[in-house]
Amino acid sequence: QVQLVESGGGLVQAGGSLRLSCVASGRIYSSPTMGWFRQAPGKERDFVATITLSGTTIYYADSVKGRFTISRDNAKNTVYLQMNSLKPEDTAVYYCATAQGATALRSGGVDYWGKGTLVTVSS
Numbered sequence: 001q002v003q004l005v006e007s008g009g010g011l012v013q014a015g016g017s018l019r020l021s022c023v024a025s026g027r028i029y030s031s032p033t034m035g036w037f038r039q040a041p042g043k044e045r046d047f048v049a050t051i052t053l054s055g056t057t058i059y060y061a062d063s064v065k066g067r068f069t070i071s072r073d074n075a076k077n078t079v080y081l082q083m084n085s086l087k088p089e090d091t092a093v094y095y096c097a098t099a100q101g102a103t104a105l106r107s108g109g110v111d112y113w114g115k116g117t118l119v120t121v122s123s
Helices: 102-106
Strands: 002-007 010-013 018-026 033-039 045-051 058-060 068-073 078-083 092-099 117-122
Touching (some): 002 092, 018 033, 018 092, 018 117, 033 102, 045 092, 045 102, 058 068
Parallel strands (some): 010 117
Antiparallel strands (some): 002 018, 068 078
């Protein structure tokens, strides 16, 4: 089992920035790729970004490319999502996730989910 705890969500004005964090515990190396999804009210949960254990493979959703940056600190078992130039349409609950690989995670093949952290971007 892997446990994931997100933090860093909140209310921010459009154009602002937030950094989300997700700390993993448990059998981390059983599901080493980490990433983020988001779910806006009334919508499906969508892929945002993913990063492999080594950090050599990173994918982003087209909607966040150039604005969001994913990174990880393996010594702290933590993945980050730096979100810049935020837009009202980025408002959502952001979920941390783990998977076997980046392609799997991007396709929704998630092994473990966090409980989410709410990001609200005001116009």
